[in-house]
Amino acid sequence: xxxxxxxxxxxxSKVLTVILVVILAGLLATPxxxxxxxxxxxxxxxxxxxxxxxxxxLMLGYTGIVSFAHTMCFGIGAxxxxxxxxxxxxxxxxxxxxxxxxxxxxxxxxxGISLFSLRVRAIFFAMITLAVAAAFMTMASQLSDWTGxxxxxxxxxxxxISPAFSLSDEKFLxxxxxxxLIAYYLVVVVSGGLFLLMLRIVNSPFGRVLMAIRDNDFRSxxxxxxxxxxxxxxxxxxxxxxxxxxxxxxxWLRYNGPGTTLSFDIMIDVLLIVVIxxxxxxxxxxxxxxxxxxxxxxxxxxLKLAHGNIDTIPVIGALFHPDRWLFWLGLLFVLSIYFFPxxxxxKLRAGALxxxxxxx
Amino acid sequence: MSTTxxxxxATVEDLPAAPRDWMxxxxxxxxxxxxxxxxxxFPTWATLTIAGLAMGLIIFxxxxxxxxxxGLMDVMNFGHGIFVALGAFVGVTTISALGGWTASSxxxxxxxxxxxxxxxxxxVAGTVGVLFERIVVxxxxxxxxxxxxxxxxxxxxAEQVILALWGPEARPMMRPASLQGSxxxxxxxxxxxxxxxxxxGLTIFAAMSLLLNRTKLGLLIRxxxxxxxxxxxxGYRVRFLFIGVFAAGSALAGLGGTMFGLxxxxxxxxxxxxxxxxxxxxxxxxxxxxxxxxxxxxxxxGLASNYIGFVAxxxxxxxxxxxxxxILLWRPQGLFPVAKR
Numbered sequence: 001x002x003x004x005x006x007x008x009x010x011x012x013s014k015v016l017t018v019i020l021v022v023i024l025a026g027l028l029a030t031p032x033x034x035x036x037x038x039x040x041x042x043x044x045x046x047x048x049x050x051x052x053x054x055x056x057x058l059m060l061g062y063t064g065i066v067s068f069a070h071t072m073c074f075g076i077g078a079x080x081x082x083x084x085x086x087x088x089x090x091x092x093x094x095x096x097x098x099x100x101x102x103x104x105x106x107x108x109x110x111x112g113i114s115l116f117s118l119r120v121r122a123i124f125f126a127m128i129t130l131a132v133a134a135a136f137m138t139m140a141s142q143l144s145d146w147t148g149x150x151x152x153x154x155x156x157x158x159x160x161i162s163p164a165f166s167l168s169d170e171k172f173l174x175x176x177x178x179x180x181l182i183a184y185y186l187v188v189v190v191s192g193g194l195f196l197l198m199l200r201i202v203n204s205p206f207g208r209v210l211m212a213i214r215d216n217d218f219r220s221x222x223x224x225x226x227x228x229x230x231x232x233x234x235x236x237x238x239x240x241x242x243x244x245x246x247x248x249x250x251x252w253l254r255y256n257g258p259g260t261t262l263s264f265d266i267m268i269d270v271l272l273i274v275v276i277x278x279x280x281x282x283x284x285x286x287x288x289x290x291x292x293x294x295x296x297x298x299x300x301x302x303l304k305l306a307h308g309n310i311d312t313i314p315v316i317g318a319l320f321h322p323d324r325w326l327f328w329l330g331l332l333f334v335l336s337i338y339f340f341p342x343x344x345x346x347k348l349r350a351g352a353l354x355x356x357x358x359x360x
Numbered sequence: 361m362s363t364t365x366x367x368x369x370a371t372v373e374d375l376p377a378a379p380r381d382w383m384x385x386x387x388x389x390x391x392x393x394x395x396x397x398x399x400x401x402f403p404t405w406a407t408l409t410i411a412g413l414a415m416g417l418i419i420f421x422x423x424x425x426x427x428x429x430x431g432l433m434d435v436m437n438f439g440h441g442i443f444v445a446l447g448a449f450v451g452v453t454t455i456s457a458l459g460g461w462t463a464s465s466x467x468x469x470x471x472x473x474x475x476x477x478x479x480x481x482x483x484v485a486g487t488v489g490v491l492f493e494r495i496v497v498x499x500x501x502x503x504x505x506x507x508x509x510x511x512x513x514x515x516x517x518a519e520q521v522i523l524a525l526w527g528p529e530a531r532p533m534m535r536p537a538s539l540q541g542s543x544x545x546x547x548x549x550x551x552x553x554x555x556x557x558x559x560x561g562l563t564i565f566a567a568m569s570l571l572l573n574r575t576k577l578g579l580l581i582r583x584x585x586x587x588x589x590x591x592x593x594x595g596y597r598v599r600f601l602f603i604g605v606f607a608a609g610s611a612l613a614g615l616g617g618t619m620f621g622l623x624x625x626x627x628x629x630x631x632x633x634x635x636x637x638x639x640x641x642x643x644x645x646x647x648x649x650x651x652x653x654x655x656x657x658x659x660x661x662g663l664a665s666n667y668i669g670f671v672a673x674x675x676x677x678x679x680x681x682x683x684x685x686x687i688l689l690w691r692p693q694g695l696f697p698v699a700k701r
Contacts, residue, residue, distance in 0.1 A: 122504065123504060126438075128644070128684075130636070130640060131641050134677060135680075138677045139677070268516060319524050329516075330516035330517040331517055334496070334510060334513040334517060337500075337506055337510050338499060338510075
């Protein structure tokens with residue numbers, strides 16, 4: 001039963017299982033154990049980034065192609081909700097229109113880019129997606145009548161999930177039962193569902209073909225699989241999931257701007273999450289996303305502490321400045337590519353395998 | 361018994377010359393002429409053309425190294441933009457240190473200041489390039505996926521180091537006194553600095569063409585781009601060539617960074633990432649590994665972005681992408697396809 005839910009792809013390491021259970025329990029219990037806007041925000045962001053990073057892993061880890069336009073699809077999803085809400089009012093119909101339009105747009109874009117550039121060489125794909133994403137971001141900030149330009153859009157969501165809605169006046173276990181709580185659980189539950197769906201995809205025969213292409217594209221082509229078709233399908237699927245993540249994020253934040261979903265910084269965040277968590281293991285996205293979002297919130301505090309002590313040393317001191325936290329994560333990123341190519345999850349699984357050498 | 365027919369020794373004249381491919385070169389004048397009715401007024405068009413050429417040549421400076429590096433060792437350096445940013449910041453520091461030279465009205469002193477800045481930028485970027493090659497790129501030869509990720513990671517780290525050294529604020533980059541303002545011939549305003557950029561770019565392109573086409577070193581580089589294994593079989597170490605090309609490419613990117621900083625009169629760390637997009641478009645248009653294609657591509661992108669920036673500013677970045685799509689529909693491997701890879 002449990003194995004079926006996880007598509008026969010269990011964590012395969014006791015430590016990893018414990019970590020995953022802690023993350024899941026933490027996400028579900030956040031409103032009750034850490035009440036407060038900040039921790040709810042971190043929780044929702046972790047959930048959304050799990051979907052975003054896992055969908056990126058579908059391309060990077062399972063198919064072996066690098067795209068830099070992933071945040072473009074994330075942004076399309078978020079703008080879909082934002083624009084639909086500002087133009088048509090905060091109704092469920094508007095949300096549905098936004099969702100369908102966003103999914104269509106990112107499918108068409110992803111399919112177009114893939115068919116155009118994956119035919120020639122996989123490296124073209126990385127370069128062309130970088131260019132298209134940059135152009136798309138400029139366009140989004142230029143079309144300020146629709147997108148609100150650099151300032152972004154503040155919009156309303158349907159009443160059921162807006163903070164003004166209240167289920168009951170009484171508090172339950174210290175948390176007020178309002179629309180914010182419903183929105184939080186909507187984000188967490190849908191993210192969990194999407195994650196399980198992706199797990200299903202990578203463990204299907206289709207997923208096996210993707211991995212075959214990643215490991216030896218010449219051979220998979222020789223076996224009769226059209227690499228272009230499979231790679232394009234993988235990139236379209238990833239785009240669809242990223243769009244859904246963007247939709248969830250917009251529903252949660254009730255705000256969207258270029259810096260929140262489209263910018264290249266988010267793309268780098270996703271890369272860091274996937275690589276540090278573990279490429280080619282969807283669980284890596286979960287671990288990486290939790291680690292990254294917590295680090296983003298609290299590494300800065302730690303650096304502030306260190307900076308206070310050594311800020312007299314010229315260059316080293318400057319590197320411990322709280323704003324330089326990305327330096328340390330970047331270093332971790334480069335080192336993990338060299339020394340742990342399958343990230344934290346790969347390391348844990350290798351450890352579990354080494355401890356019981358007799359198992360199958 | 362077989363009869364052997366003596367083979368007449370081929371004279372030099374008998375060897376068929378490789379056919380020259382002029383078609384892509386024609387694209388530049390075609391684009392320039394097409395733009396005239398779109399822009400409308402002749403003086404504006406002339407100003408935009410000069411600006412486009414200046415921008416194109418600066419892009420060429422930065423992109424040429426990257427395309428050669430790719431051609432030689434099949435390494436795509438996604439962190440190339442960092443050398444641009446580094447060059448720009450070193451340039452700013454040098455120019456502000458030489459405040460006396462830039463403030464004086466003597467053209468020679470001004471030129472010397474820019475020369476010093478460009479040289480310092482090239483030396484620093486070249487040195488960092490060698491380190492970058494050694495630390496970041498060398499462990500991942502032949503692994504495309506890891507190359508993209510690692511060079512990207514190297515860029516993140518290096519960008520943070522630049523931020524730590526120079527601070528996060530945008531730096532204004534003043535052009536020296538005698539290079540401010542513009543000449544005016546018959547209603548056509550030509551910014552003096554752009555003229556200098558065009559001269560410098562053309563000089564470097566000429567020097568590079570001579571080096572690549574008329575010297576043994578250039579012959580080896582070109583041969584290495586076409587077929588590395590064969591050159592190695594002949595006893596040359598392509599690895600050493602490659603380190604040299606990587607360093608030279610980084611140095612040119614640093615010089616390009618200083619020039620681009622002066623062109624925009626403003627330097628931020630985003631300058632690297634901003635240029636990276638244009639550079640990729642340029643080398644895809646030109647054909648990966650081709651210096652000539654890179655030159656044509658850079659001029660086309662520089663011109664197109666200036667014209668479109670004037671006619672329809674909102675779709676500016678898309679103009680370069682549209683250009684790339686059109687050219688790839690015509691020649692899927694770029695203007696001058698080099699290697700069969």
